[in-house]
Amino acid sequence: MAEMQEQLLHEISPLLERERLATLRELLYDWRTSDIAEIVELVDDDRRRLIFDVLEIPVAAEVLEKVNEATRDRLFEILTEEEIHRVFSELDWDDAADLLAEMPEDIADKAIRSLSLPDRLQVHKLMRYSEDSAGGIMDPVVISVSEDATVAEAVSKIRMAEIDEDFYSVYVVDCDGRFIGEVRLRFLLTRRENTRIGDLVDRDTIYVRTDTDQEQVRNVFRKNDLLVVPVLDEDHKLAGRITADRVIEVAEEEAVEDIYTMAGTNPEELDTFSALRAARIRMTWLLPCLLGTGVTAIVMNLFGTYDPRVYLAAAAFVPMIAAISGNAGLQTSAIVVSGLATGHLVALKLSTVFSREVRIALLVATACGLVGAVICSVLIHYRSAQNTIEPVRLVLAFGGAMFSAIMVATTLGLFLPFVFRRIGIDPAISSGPLVTTANDSISVAIFMTLAVTLAS
Structure with a gap:
């Protein structure tokens, strides 16, 4: 990993020195956002400014999310308010809520006002939860269907929804919106279209509450070999979901926190x-x-x-x-x-x-x-x-x-x-x-x- 960083830094340094922005843009186009984030952490503020000048807004949003918090604080000072607004418009609700919690209050207020009203309401809702709880780390985007729906109706809802690559199942709720269980995608693909969803649902689905500590969430994943777990509120209604990649981040955060605490620092x-x-x-x-x-x-x-x-x-x-x-x-x-x-x-x-x-x-x-x-x-x-x-x-x-x-x-x-x-x-x-x-x-x-x- 260190050798790769050195190689990337060696490629990009001459372009940053001569401010060859067109060539820099072409070079960064083929890089992963995680690689760009590592380089942004290593260079000084002037070079960070040049890098963000050539990044497309969606890429800049991912980079801002992946850099460490110390570098992110510096970027908040380097980027203009307009740039911060544009970047935030590309973030998922949960990522936006996490970043807003780290930003200076005046900049955070301006950034959240730049969001659309539905997005603003969702972000405010997420920020109510403790950052160390399941509610604080969950993704609020879920797909749910009624237990009386058919397989055809569930598939149609999936097609109309905006889903990401970490989509494994459809959650099932009753007539009052309370969580019942889940139906795996393979059942939706292998059962007849008129099959009732209530006949396919797994009613023993493991779930966590919004106030469950993130350390307990991590242990739930570890003990049960889960890829995703639904998050329920105090009324037993769906609030969101947590995926395994987010839990890996939590495990790293908890390990670092414990090491620092045991060493007598923070x-x-x-x-x-x-x-x-x-x-x-x-x-x-x-x-x-x-x-x-x-x-x-x-x-x-x-x-x-x-x-x-x-x-x-x-x-x-x-x-x-x-x-x-x-x-x-x-x-x-x-x-x-x-x-x-x-x-x-x-x-x-x-x-x-x-x-x-x-x-x-x-x-x-x-x-x-x-x-x-x-x-x-x-x-x-x-x-x-x-x-x-x-x-x-x-x-x-x-x-x-x-x-x-x-x-x-x-x-x-x-x-x-x-x-x-x-x-x-x-x-x-x-x-x-x-x-x-x-x-x-x-x-x-x-x-x-x-x-x-x-x-x-």
């Missing part, structure tokens, strides 16, 4: 070229972590009044305790967060996860406690020769603290994702720097308490 960082804004986003997470490490420092200072020989010897092992227990907790939370995200039933049941993870934690904590105690005994060997401390007690304190800290960190890593999920917070935060910092403070407090108690 997916919004991808939406900007501003180093200042990106730094602000990161500092939003890092400042609380800085305060958390201050708590660890306070814990260390509280034990500074005890025997200085024990305190200095124990302090040398604090990083080891904090690092191992923190990573053990991170491993547990990562497994639980991943299970919750993918919808595995094993991960969704707390008792099952608890039984498994506690057994693993006991084995890990015992092994790390024993190995850590051996390392501790070797490292303090020379001090013990000088009779400055009681090595056996410190080794016992270290081993016991390692065991205890891992068990506590694992418990936090196990329960916090479930707690966050229950109160409506992204469980991925439980793997972020804030929780890891809290683990550090707890593990250090455990170790220092055992050290000064046993070794003094």
